[in-house]
Amino acid sequence: MTKSELIKAIAKEASLTETQANEAVKALTDVITTALVNGEKVQLPGLLTAESVERPARNGRNPRTGESMTIPAHKAVKISASSTLKKAVSE
Structure with a gap:
């Protein structure tokens, strides 16, 4: 499922416009990203x-050359x- 397909599905399921669903998905992404950057757990x-x-x-080992690396x-x-x-x- 692509992002646009997800937005369409959310809009249909929640009786929202696609613009509102897009804003909700963007807000959720921003909130989760900020929480993880700040070291918080998201449940x-x-x-x-x-x-x-x-x-x-x-x-580790470079898979192409077999050379050991850190x-x-x-x-x-x-x-x-x-x-x-x-x-x-x-x-």
Whole structure:
């Protein structure tokens, strides 16, 4: 599903115009991004949990050359699906 398809589906489901649904999706994206940048955990019960995590530096291997290299420490986003979502998808 593309972003435009998502916006159309939200507009239909919530009886909104596509412009209103687009603004809602943009607002949700902005709020979640800001929370993760600030180190907060975002929980959407029945859907997912997202959090910012620190990945330590580690040794890796260049798959093209096989050469050993160091992968620097960095922040990443960890997303976990809720048990409700997992159950709905598996059935």
